[in-house]
Amino acid sequence: MLLLTTAVILVIIIVIQAGMLAKLREDRRAEAYRSAENVLRTLALTIDRNLRLIEVSILGVREALALPEVQAMPASSQNLLLFDRAAAPQYLGSMLVLDADGNIVIDSGQMAPRKANFGDRDYFAAHRERDAGTFLSRPYASRLRQNDPSIGMTVRLSRPDGAFDGVVLAAIRLAFFKSLFEKVDLGPDSIVSLVNTSGTIIYRHPSTDDGGNVGENVASSPVFQQMRDAPGASFSGTSKIDGLTRYYVTEKIGDFPLILSIGISTSAIYAEWTLQAIMVGLLTLVVCGLLAVIVLVLRRALIHSYEMEEQLEHMAVTDALTQIPNRRALEMVLDTEMRRTAREKSELSVLVIDLDFFKQINDTYGHAVGDAMLRNVGRQVTRSIRRPGDFAARLGGEEFVVILPSTGAAGATFMAERIRKAIAATHVATEDGHRVNTTASIGVASGIVQPSDPPDRLLREADGALYKAKGGGRNRVVGSHPDGGIAAAQ
Template identity: 45%
Template sequence: MIKNETNWIACLTGGIRQKLAASSLVVASCGAVIAIVMVGLCLVVLYQARQDALDHTRDKLRDIALVAQRDIERNLELYELSLQAVVDGLQQPDVMALPPHLRRQVLFDRAASAKYLGSMLVLDEAGNIVIDSGSDAPRQGNFADRSYFSVQRDNPGAGLYISDPFRSRLRGGAPSIALSRRLSRPDGSFAGIVLLAVNLEYFHNLFAGLSLGSHGSMALVGRDGTMVMRQPYDPRIIGRNISGASTFRRFLSAPEGSFSETASIDGIRRLYWFQNFPHAPLILMVAAAEEDFYAAWRRRAMTIGSLMLVFGFAFVALSMLLGAQMRRRMRAESDLQLLAHTDGLTGLNNRRSLGEILDKEWRRARRMHSVMSLLFVDIDRFKAYNDTYGHQAGDDALAAVARCISESIRRPADTAARYGGEEFVVVLPDTPASGATEIAERIRSAICECGIAHAGSEYGRVTASIGVVSRVPLTDDDLTAAIKAADEALYNAKATGRNKVSQFHPS
């Protein structure tokens, strides 16, 4: 067969040489190939330049997010220390015995240098102000209706609570968020809270100082979807809940990551980088508009592309017919060869090529008087898996099982194939029953350890049953009988509990 292919290639080469000598059209086609190669190289360069622009922007967004996150975390830590200092001081009798002006200085000393702080208050169990960082005589006010009070009152283990944005009643409606901690009596009952208001101006100034392009965006969002701050700044957006937006669902999918999406707020498509805070219920999002970071690439692509079209048009026009014909032929041959031997979903041999391999190895084993083993692998309760998770998930499971089988057979002579549906066959030449059983167990264990969830299985995950048969073919032995024996062993594995290996034993 190899000799015939060599002769055919030689004949084809000779024909091409004759045509090159006889026809100027073939010479022109060579020029067309060169033009196509140049266009291809140009496209590769342009595509790489586009990827570079995307990667550079992603790196820039990640750096900006890191700077902003560290600044916010540092200030939140400072504010939390200030709250804890007040909580600790309120538990000390000697501090509470001090005159009001001295007590206020001791309790709120750590918060004195913190920037963008609003009010820092101690509220009693009814929500009334009892100690005020702003004056010795507490201002009048009740905040029992605020979430930062009710959450601490109703949840003894709430810890540090960061509220949604609100307008301050003590500071003329200034947009703020509050950090609060619970105060408890010795018996554990609710005694009030300590709260610290942070002006949203802090986040506004921080975001405004970071360069994101003319259409860039930056936002701080609560894990519940509440918008804390957004740049470009719009007071109407602050406090809006975006939990239904597709972008927000992406934010919750991983601790950090990047994706491209069209914003629901303004309809601009952007590249996003998001970062979940590890110790606070906040998400930081930084985004750059595609029209901004692709602008320079588009100008360069238009210039280079136009030049390539002008210089390559003549070559491409002359070689169009021949090139199209060759491409169609090569594509058809490649597709036919692939379809003839390979299963498109799993990448294993298909049933047709399996038949050829089985016949060849059976005849070789009969000739050499050597043992040949077959494994029949069947995914347990695969119909129930398809019905529960859908056919796309079923295809993914088949591909995963195929990988487990491929990785478990190591000799070049061993062959795996998809027999049909959820069934696979492994051909093991020169392999005794003990070795075949060992390989089968290795495959079964690898499939089980993949951990693919399967609610319809008694094992809670995708498993497989495997039938094993090992034979030394005799003169009157038939391959069909060996296949039937492997199938019977598989049936026995299914009938005795699944997720196991069964060796065929003749009656």
């Protein structure tokens, strides 16, 4: 019997360690995803901003060309007027005005237009057939800049009768995307790629051809099809180009027909975890061997003592009605987080949640319904917070508190809105089948704590913001900022 008991305990230890390793594995995946998503958003904003600057430039040229006074100017004056903004966007190759046959008539590169015809380019054909709006071409080798890889952004020029009269072209050097992507390092075998919505690669880093895989078509790739069908989604897939399986995050570039993606190698994501798992596994085997001797002697006494202590501790810090942490637990956690935040100089946010007109529910439907509502709200609040360090407790009555470590005002307001909507969506059914709903007002306080601050500073600030939410009409989120400003959402 003792041998059987010892074996069971060792199995439990192994299972616990396996669960911990599984959680660490998921945390590692989540961390890699967050890092990739942050980089993705930064790159997407940079690309979108530069493309929009170029779009503004070519639209300005088109608008100016439509003015009679500009048409009457000498060519040199037109050049200076039309292209005074052309150098602003980064990595802009050249801007040209092409006539209806594709010949250069105005050239930002020099006063006398260079001799070249671009009637065969896809951007020219697209506008000749119809007004294609702002058009982004497939990659091409520039004929004016020694085959420099580029893409063209064009808008159509039309005569007064609507007939095709040429295009305004801005050539964007692919060196722009190369300079951005080469700065990204998310581990071995990670990639950054920009693809147009027809499946043509604009630029990929690192590439398999040392040139960015420019112009390669991946329209048939399952990875691209997922990007195209659900831009902004994240998923796992195997690359058609190099055959590696990666975890992808994607985002569409503004209103342009471009999709940016970052792929992180799954083997790279879990490489550190694998080493950690081996070390933990070996350590677990050693510990189990030692415990196998000790547990045979002390098992019964230790287990009994631990269970009693855990039960008493749980009862002391758990709210009996909602089964979430109570005010005592809140005070301990808030004190700990305030000190940690002051030490680390990181941000901390506190939400104070108060149910609107809760007394009327008790008075109208009875305390049983009110208690059921509090239990539902407690569940909604705890379900809404997802990070391991986030904490929710019942302050008392119909008030709840959420503590969000390492979270600023924007993140706290977002979380408060999620909680407010979750509470508004819940209901309790009375004995006669009536559905009882409630709403909540939420005060938000965020900031970096100073060592001299009292432990309840953010709690009091959030409570003050809550009263402003109540006074502003209830069912809303109000944040109290250090500068005294108030941000409200409903």
